[in-house]
Amino acid sequence: MIGCMSLSGTVLRFVLPRAAPEPEQLTIVHAGDTLPVTFVRSGRARRASLRVDVAHRRVVLTAPLRMARGTAVGFAESQAGWIAARLKRLPDRRPFADGAEVPLFGEPHLIRHRADRRGTVWREPGEIHVAGQPEHLPRRLRDWLTAELRHRLVPLVHAKAGRVERPVKRISVRDSRSRWGSCGPDGALSFSWRLVFAPPEVLDYLVAHEVAHLVHLNHGPRFWALARSLCDGPMEPPQAWLKANGETLLQYGA
Incomplete structure (x- = not known):
């Protein structure tokens, strides 16, 4: 909390907005494979969700700021089959090189x-x-x-x-x-x-x-x-x- 003195001498207090923590790298095991998942929190999120970040070849788990970590991770683990399938479908990288x-x-x-x-x-x-x-x-x-x-x-x-x-x-x-x-x-x-x-x-x-x-x-x-x-x-x-x-x-x- 931060306090601020007003002209009347009353101390006004307000709370800074809660900042989202840095992304966390998770691994989820499915059928013997280790699946990379990036865990992020968002102040705009209302529920846990998964999306595919094709450019970085990863799956992103987004959760509300106040959702328990275990709840969010549990959701991702329940979708391990979907995550594995989407990662498998990602197109191969094609660098710019002679003959490509x-x-x-x-x-x-x-x-x-x-x-x-x-x-x-x-x-x-x-x-x-x-x-x-x-x-x-x-x-x-x-x-x-x-x-x-x-x-x-x-x-x-x-x-x-x-x-x-x-x-x-x-x-x-x-x-x-x-x-x-x-x-x-x-x-x-x-x-x-x-x-x-x-x-x-x-x-x-x-x-x-x-x-x-x-x-x-x-x-x-x-x-x-x-x-x-x-x-x-x-x-x-x-x-x-x-x-x-x-x-x-x-x-x-x-």
Whole structure:
């Protein structure tokens, strides 16, 4: 507690908000296997829950601040079969390296390291060539892929925003791993750079989704009607693609 003296001489007391403790690494045994689980507490949580963090290849157990640790861990242990199955389903990591394959807007391309050239990246049919020292390949390729995404993304955003007559304050491309896109109340849009691996219709749908949020900051019927009208094609196929394949976008460049 902290006390504060008022002008009347009365001591006012208040309690600082209870801070969430640091994440705790747990291990749960299931069928002879040891399963890694990260235990976190949240002031917004109302019950214990489990989610898969694909980017870090782990399962996260979230519990309310006041829930007993044993209760939360017991819940996770009761779901050990689900945890084991989800960890087993995680896609293999695919680092950027010579000879590796990555999809460029859904089309497979082989990475070719070119030690005989300096400081550039270029595309040939079915291949992406990266010059320079091998240790620089991952960074140079990621920078090039991010630029390729922006080249398609920026005009697409402005075209759709023009259709709803709303300004776009800023377009950011980030390493967001929990969502593919976002729209702020100030008209700033953000997208994951990993969308460069997705088919064009998926990018079109996600841009339509976020631009629709410039008008409706919710997911009500009017929002979905507007998002559908902004898509260049049917909305359901890219939605289904993301549901079935979205996790695979996180495996590249790890």
